Each structure stands twice: as C-alpha cells, then as structure tokens.
Amino acid sequence: MFDALSDRLESAWKKLRGQDKISQSNIQDALREVRRALLEADVNLQVVKDFITEVETKAQGAEVISGVRPDQQFIKIVYDELVQVMGEENVPLVEVEGKTTVVLMAGLQGTGKTTATAKLALHLRKLNRSCLLVATDVYRPAAIDQLLTLGKQIDVPVFELGSDADPVEIARQGVERARNEGINTVIVDTAGRLQIDQDMMAELSRIKSTIEPDETLLVVDSMTGQEAANLTRTFHDQIGITGAILTKLDGDSRGGAALSVRQISGAPIKFVGVGEKVEALQPFYPERMASRILGMGDVLTLVEKAQEEIDLADAEKMQEKILSAKFDFTDFLKQLRLMKNMGSLGGIMKLIPGMGKLSDDQLKQGETQLKRCEAMINSMTKQERRDPDLLASSPSRRRRIASGAGYRESDVSKLVGDFQKMRSLMQQMGQGNFPGMPGMFGGGAMGNPLAAGNRPAPGWRGYPGGVPPTKKKKKEKKKKGFGTL
Template structure:
C-alpha cells in the first residue's frame, strides 16, 4: 500500500538534503517530485495543483527550527498538508439515542459492499453495539447467501425474505424486526450495479426515503484511483451520502483514492478495508494515513489491533515469566499466533516506523522463518516445550525434532540457541538493563514481547506517543514517557 508514492516522495526529500535552509530556489526540485509522486498515484489533477501550492506557501513561510534540517522540516510540512487534504480528523459513525441507528450501504458491484457490511457489523459488535444486517440485494446471484454466511461467521443476525421479495418490503419488515428486538444498529446491504443508472438511483432513493438512515456509506474500490472520488461525488449529488468506505486498500493501490475522495466529493472517508478477512476493517484516521504514506509507520493502529487480541491476564503471567527467565516455547508459540491474528507479518511490519522499506522478498522470508519455527516447536514434546534447556545438551532430542519437522539438525540447533539468547535478552530488558534494544537475533524479528500494561512494545512506541520519523519536530517522546518505557517496556519488536 502506497509503496510507489512513498518511494517517489523519498526522492523529494533528497532534493533538500545537505541544504542549509529551505529557499525559493532549492524547493522547486522537491515540489516537482511531490507533484510527480501525486500524479503517478492517480490523485485528481486539481487536488495536486492545490496541494503543491499549499506546500510551497507553507514551506517558504516556515521558520527555521534549530537542529532540524530542511528535508526534515519539509517532510513535516507535507505531512500536515496531507492530513488537511484527507480531512484533519477521524469522523466516527453516528449513534443516536432513539434506536436503532440505521446505516445504508451503497455502491457498485465488485467493490466489496456485502463483505464491507459484515466487516462493519463485526467492528460495531466489538464496540458492544448489537447489529442486524438486512439483505436487500435481490439482484446479484448469491448476494443473500453470502451475507447469511458472513452473518453466521461473525455471529450477527441477518434479516432476509429471499430473492423474490421486493427490496422495499425487505427493508420495511427488517426495520420493524430490529425495533421489536431492541437492535442497536441496522446495516442495510443494498443492490449494486455495473454502472450508475437511473433505475439504480431511483431504487436507492426509495430505500433511503423509507429507512431514513442516519448514515449513508458509499463503498468504493481504492484501486480505481481518482475515479473513486468522482463516484463518491456523483452518489452524493444524486442520493446524499455521509461518508465512504475505501476497500482493497491492502492491494496494489496507488493511493489516489485516499487522497482525492474528501476534496472532490466533500464527504469523509470513515473506514478502510485492509484485507479479505472479515476483521480487516479500520476506522480512517487522516494523520495515521499520512504517516503511512510518508514511511513513518502507524504505531497507534498497531497498538489498537494488539489490544483487541491481548488477554491481559495472560499478559501479566507472561511478564512474570519473562522477568524470571521462564519464557518457554509454548509462550513463544502463543505470541506467534497472536501476531497471526493481528494480520499478515507484512501488514504489521509496515506499521512500525522504519520498517516500510522491507522488500516483499524480506517479508516472505520472515513469514517462512516463522512457519519453520512453528513446525519445529510443534515437533517437540510437551516437556521439551516447557523446558527448553533439555534441548541444549541433547543432540538426540534435536535430531528427533528435526526429523519430525522435516528440517536439518542445524536448523533445530539454531532455533534453540537463538531462543536461549532471546530469553536472556528479554530478562535483561525487563530489568531495565537494555531499554529500547531492538531485534531478536536469528528469530526473524519475532519477539512478541509485552509491556507491563499488556500492550506489545513494538517499535519503541508507547500508546498515545506520536510515531517519530527522522527526528522531525514533535517526534521525540516526553521525559515522562521515556521513564515509563524504561520501567515497563521489554524492547522493540
């Protein structure tokens, strides 16, 4: 996601490296690179022109900050302008006192609208909001069956009357059912078309008039670039929408949709889909997206994802085991599975500041290393997983594990050796001897370590701390946070 845009912007910063200050002459090359980067990302032309003009104005009028180089200061300016371009702040989903809150989902076929409905329902359920999904798409084959299947998967009820019923009747009876059952939020999955047509808009307008939704969310494919913004504007003019959900943002998207939707349509992006799994929906935060685009990572989203998966009672037990050097292979396996639940290794690493430059081959190698380690651990006996020291002095045990996992003896020996080093290092970090030290040699960067509050201490970031990037102003943690990190943190991922 945004790799090409990030690489292009990297070229813009290089134009200012080695300069004493930002001036009208030396900024032109950097601005030219920014303009090319945005155009290649399929950002709307008018948006690009205005953005570059705003950056130029801010850069030329910026005061020189002592200790900050021109390229760092320029990055900060671009970051702030990107945030403003995408909407400044997150716009939360509406929630009203008089239940139910009604959310109408709209969009063309192929954008992932039905899946997005289920993803949104799961997201709201995690916020303790009980939902009902209404299957009002009677035109697309298997649309109702798809929503029913997703509903069972996430344990959210689906109201449907079959493909022969009229959409208005389905919505009317579904809303009555929701009121009778005391449902908090109703999500209406409407029919899409291959293209915008009068029949589609008329039916959608009728459903909107009947349901009186508090939110009308348009689901658009991020891979369509600036066309997603144009589509959002058209729907808003015809129907009146309150926001957009960008899907497929984890694919080979150039970023134009995320940067164009707010400016062109006037409506905010409220959620983004970042994967095929039903859990892969995130609220859209302009500042976090800007950080990802500029290679700063996204520690806050990473922390939130971890908090959803962490069992805090287990985290406390694990903290004690780390301090006493009792961390074993079972604990290691649990941490690997925790990371899997949080998403792909590549997706997680891209959220860690400084890790955005990892190549696809490096990430694939890391994934393979984790699978190999898991295979070898699964070939150990229960006693061996609980007492890793048994393997250090027993070549016969290691040989048996290697045969069971289809690996070489050297692979198992390296795993055991690296694990012992990691366990010792974790204990030292827990005692504050090596705060902030990153990486677990030979373990593919996999630590799965926890801070004292049950939040993975990844990338040196603490909850609420702004992700840092090359020391630009505002990136350094406060003295209080440094103190807390030394006291609680067990190192970086």
C-alpha cells in the same frame, strides 16, 4: 499500498538534503517531485494543484527551527497538508442515543459492498453494539446467501424475505424488526448499481426515503484511483451520502482515492478495507494514513490490532514469566500464533516505523523463518517445550525433533541456543539492565526472522546444543585465540 508514492516522496526529500534552509530556489525541485508523485498515484489533478500551492506557500513562509534540517521541516509541512486533504480527523459512525441507528450501504457492482457490510457489523459488535443485517439485493444471484453466510460467520442475525420481495419493503420491515427488538444498529445491504442506471438509483432513493437512515455509506473500490472521488461526488449529488468506505486498500492501489475523496466529494472516509478477511476493516484516521504514506509507520493502529488479540490477564502472566526467566517454547508458540491473528508479517511490518521499506523477498523469507520455528516447536514434547534446557543437553532429542520437523539438527540447536540467549536478555531488560545484543538478531531461526539463512551463527558454532560457555570459559577461550562470541 502506497509504496510507489512513498518512494517518489523520498526522492523529493533528497532534493533538500545538504541545504542550509528552505528557499524559493531550492524548493522547486522538491515540489516537482511531490507533484509527480501525486499524479502517478492517480490523485485528482485539481487536488494536486491545490496541494502543491499550499505546500509551497507554507514552506516559503515557514520559520527555520533551530536544529531541524530543511528536508525534515519540508516533510512536516507535507505531512500536515496530507492530513488536511484527507480530512484532519477521524469521523466516527453515528450512534443515536436511545434509538436504533440505521445505516444504509450503497455502491457500484463489484466493489465488495456485501463483504464490507459484514465487516462493519463485526467492527460494531466488537464495540458492544448489537447489529442486524438486512439483505435487499434481490438481483445478484446468491447475494442473499452470501450475506447469510457472512452473518453466521460473525454471529450477527440477517433479515431477508427472499429474492421475490420488493427491496423497499424488505428494508422497511428489517428496520422495523430491529426497532421492535431493541437492536442498537441495523445495516441495510443494497444491490450494486451503475451510475447510468437511473431505475436502480431511483430504487435506492426510495429505500433511503422509506427508512430515513442516520448514515448512508458509499462503498468505493480504491483501485479506481481518482475516479473513486468522482463516483463519490455523483452518488452524493443524486442520493446524498454521509461517508465512504474504501475497499481493497491492501492491494496495489496507488493511493489516489484516499487523497481525493474528501476534497472532491466533500464526504469523509470513515473506514478502509485492508484485506479479504471479515476482520480486515479499520476506522480511517487521516494522520495515521499520512504517516504510512510518508513511510513513518503507524504504531497506533499496530497497538490497537494487538489489543484486540491480547488478553490482559495473559499479558500479565507473560510478563511475570519473562522477568523470572520462565518464558518457554509454549509461550513463544503462543506469541507466534498471536502475530498470525494480527495479519500477515508484511502488513505488520508496514506499521512499524522504519520497516516499511523491506522488500517482498525479505518479507517472504521472514514468513518462512517463522514457519520453520513453529514446525520445530510443534515437533517437541510438552516437557521439552516447558524446559528448553532438556534440549540443550541432549543431542538425541534435537535429532528426533529435527527429523520430525524435516530440518537439520543444527537448525534445532540454533533455535534452542538463540531462545536461551533471548530469554536471558529479556530478563535483564525487565530488571532495568540493557546489555549489548551482538548476534541476537543475526540470521537464524530465532534471530531476526527477516535475516537470510538459517545456519548457526559463527560465534555459536561448535558448542554442544548451541549453548554458550560460561563467562569463565569465555575468557579462557579468548586467551587461546578462539575469539569472542
């Protein structure tokens, strides 16, 4: 989402590399690149001007830290200012102790408001907050049916009175039912409207005055760039909002909305939509977003995504298997599917520091390699998955698996060989030993899934089943001129 912005900022850092210190003369080229990067990302012009002024002032007044290069110091200043512009800290959703929290959802037509409503309900349900959805969009065809379908999908009840009822009355009765039933949070989905449609804006105002929400969230399409900030300000002036949800942040949006909304409207971004799936909603953390913009990854979000999918008891069992070298293909298949549940490979890689620069071709190739691994493992019997040594010693088994998965026997040999080596290395690292890992992440089915090709690595070719010889045999072959693994 911020690829173009990240690339531009990268060129700004290069302007300061090789310099002894930050000065008035050498900082101008870097600032020019930062200004251009922000404008191309469709950040509001006034926000850009204020941002550059603040960065320039802080950079010139910054004390030179021993051992830190000028470009690194400049990056830190830009990072701090990005966090400042986006709001400094996460602003959580209000939870009113001892009573039902009322959330009113508003937005323009086509921003993904109804889907965002369901996403928010699922997010709250994961936090053990009971929810009720209220469908007041009586104008858009099938809007109520859409919310009913989404509610069934996430196991959250939906209150509706049909498309002939008054939206204000639907909202009132829905909130009343939630309070009577002791439901923790009620989320009211309203009809999409246009800023120029004063009748619809007046209806939204009546709904708000009737149900007196604790939160009024505006759903904003991040693809609209700086216009998203202007829209937020308009709604805030006319209706009064407490926060915004940015949708479609996983698309080819240039990032201007995320950098403009807080400064222009004064309303904090509370959540961001990062995919079409109903699970794809994340709380907005300015410091994490700044890290992504600067290509530093977002490890905390990655850990949280993993925690949602990983069972603690399963993790402990997996650790025991790794330490005792009993980690098998069944366990590996489980890990592959766990990663799928966390999202696309591209989305995960962008959260890992240093991996955000991978090209689309590399990511696509990685997805393909993981699918090949899964196909070959699915072609194994349960016994073969539990005991990979069976495959190492049986060419006929490898041929059968290759035929069933649609690949070559050498592909299966590579998978088995790399798996055994990985299992051995995992055991050694678990015991505190950190051996060298030559060839482990070379191209191959079990190596780095982003590496090219799927042929056996040269050092493994020629050994039955791809199994490496013993240390004794290694030495003998080295004397004979076969080289090392």
